[in-house]
Amino acid sequence: MERLKRVVSEIAYTKDLTKLSLAHRSVIPLLSAASSFYSLSLSMRHQLYLLGIFRKNRLPVPVISVGNLTWGGNGKTPMVYIREEKHSSNSLQLKHGSGEPQGSFRWGVIWVIASTMAPLVQHLRHFQLSATGYAGGDEARMLARHLLGTSAKIGIGADRAMTASRFLERYGYVDPCSNGFLKNLLSEKKVQTDVSSNKIGAAILDDGMQEGRRGRKERKKIAGNEMKMLSVTGQHIGLSRDLEIVMVNALRPWGNNQLLPLGPLREPLHALVRADIVVVHHADLVSEQYLIKLKLWIQEMKETLPVFFSRMAPSHFLTIQDIHMEMPLSAVENRILLCVSAIGSPDAFVKCIEKLGPVHVDELRYSDHYSFQTKDIVTMKKRLEQLQHHFGSRPVVVVTEKDYDRDHDIFVRLHPFDVLVLCSRLKFMPCHGSSEESFKELVKQLLDG
DSSP states (O other): OOOHHHHHHHHHSSGGGGSSHHHHHHHHHHHHHHHHHHHHHHHHHHHHHTTTOOBBBOOOEEEEEEEEESSSOHHHHHHHHOOOOOOOOOOOEOOOOTTEEEEEBBBBSSSOOTOOOOEEEOOOSSSSSSOOOSGGGGHHHHHHHHTTTTOEEEEEOOOOHHHHHHHHHHHBBBOOEEEHHHHHHOSSSSOOOOOTTTEEEEEEEOOOOOBBBBBBBHHHHHHHHHOOOOOOOSSTTTBSEEEEEEEEEESSTTTOOOBBBTSSBOOOOEEEGGGEEEETGGGGGSHHHHHHHHHHHHHOOOOOOEEEEEEEEEEEEEEOOOOOOOOOGGGGTEEEEEEOSSSSSSHHHHHHHHHTTTTTEEEHHHHHOOOOOHHHHHHHHHHHHHHHHHHHOOOOOEEHHHHHHHHHGGGGGGSSSSSOOOOOOEEEEBBBOOHHHHHHHHHHHHOOO
């Protein structure tokens, strides 16, 4: 299965299919047929929404979707949380019912959440957190670790509306039409408030784009009514969004421009017209000329579409032996490294590591969300021993947070080799007139519209 995933991925990101091997080309007819069926199902689904057979459920709080048109590596999960360092001067002192401080953070609807409002982060996967691998929710585990000690709540379920309504009924919600709601929601000023109420101020969806958007007037109408449990069934019934943010991987935006599974596209490229904001991720790893070209191409789809640029900024390493011990980025200078990853954009990970000054960087790549097995540990150890023999010094293994959170225990088996976890955060790049400040201001305007 892992080999098949690699073949499909290679086909998806090869624009000239004639350059593929005969073995790869032999599966293209099957993938093409499946892609046509997928395209037909998307079209039918769209029509069912237009006809009102599939209905969009609406929540009484702002709903922000952080989505993408292609699979993996677009920066969706890092975009969901933007974490400030603890005890910063503009942090929020979050308290729970006991009144004991649970840590100082800045949170928001994508950016900052006032301490009187708790965001509901919906991670839409079919899994339980107790499992491992793709079905074990590596991204949800990572979110849970980053959001630990805050008032944020993570809802997991295929039925978005039902999951959200259960949280809203349990914790209540803040009326988005109340005075100063958006000002507090996006404010960076220090606010100290007891959040024992734990009311939800916004819902953030980690998913792809969908039809349907509403304005603040419509949300006001909903908020004025009593919140009731939504009686919905079926995973095709979704939630209306107030804001659609689409993440694009600058290293490989659209692949071969084909729909799944022949290509990486979850939806046709013209779906970008439904986006409110596009964020080009890993923008620091491509040329300025390419960024200009990519921005122009995106705005050909929708001339007024705002485009922002972001990067993953490494901050420190964690050690497998003591996950609470932080190590500086200089820990890998002049070292021999083996990068092990099962993520959507391994190129970005390796390029980031190469900038930290190691003597040599080797790598082992696996498909996104892959669950490491004992045989993989054997492969890793064999490669590490080869590197040690060649360079005369013990190499270090470097993994991503996502790989660590998927199954942190398995990396302990690499002893006596050290394993470091690279910790990074998403940062906006001042580029082509866009900036972090202009992004936050635009979010406020769109939610207030």
